[in-house]
Amino acid sequence: MRACIARVGGTNCDLEMKIVLEEYKIKAEIVHMKRLIKEGLRGYDILVFPGGFSYGDYVRAGAIWGKEILAKMRREIEEFIESNKLIIGICNGFQVLVEAGVLPDDGISEVPKAVLATNISAKYECRWIYLRVEDNGEVLRVPIGHGEGRFMPSSNEILMDLIKNRCIIFRYAKPSGELANGEYPYNPNGSIYDIAGICNKKRNIFGMMPHPERAFFGWQMPDNRGKKYGDGKKIFDMILGGIIESHSMEKN
């Protein structure tokens, strides 16, 4: 299985992503956007937009890269999604997917259906937070590092659709697992409905503000450092589980 980790000027979490994917025996390549536009996505099963400050976060975080994708790779991305391949956007990558109109889903749209606005605290929030996994109620500890992470859908209907279709996968929580309910510092940015991560209905596009790749190994965690893996691995197990399973079934 092959993964493409896309990068542009300002991307800075590409290497961590490569190391994580390689733990799953996935052949991961870091590919600059210029090369990606020229050579396309053929041969890749996973496309990752990693964290960073693409194009200096000018205009809005993720906006310029998002629009570049729309302008130069729209059909290719649509085909990638239609063929059930996997797209992951982490932090700046999530901002890119939202600005490109890829998430929340319902087909790629030129007009974004949500925004990741400036944190209510007006701070660059860089610390460990707690997430509740909506599928199983598990509470995970992962780091965040963003100034623009306040998820706001453009309409109430979009929020209702996300809830109804179980597309909200991670929500900010207190250490007890109780939802943050907008309360700072548990909800670090003021995201509506404590949204930290979402996916599409088909569950092959994932976007989240927290950085599971920075909590993948035990030694990256603030506590329990003796364990081989940290909480971030559980997030990748969940995201990569489907594609790894379908690939091993194809092989057999």
Add this chain to the structure above:
Amino acid sequence: MIVRIEVRLKKGYFDPEGEVTARALKDLTFPVNNVKVSKLYTIDLRVEKKEEAIKIAEEMCKKLLANPTKDEYSIEVLLNGEINEKI
């Protein structure tokens, strides 16, 4: 033709940048009620007609400069460096 596009938060949207700027200005003893932060883009367009310039500027806002979830915008056309039309 030069257009000037101002992108700002829609009314009612919380403006964290404005809030902290207001706080800092008040700390410096300025008589500030509140501050709203916006972005100003001055763009030199390769078009001659004012109407065309406005149309292009609107497209620019829709496609890149503003996110309609939170932003609103206004466009000014500058002729000889002076504001000619404001929408």
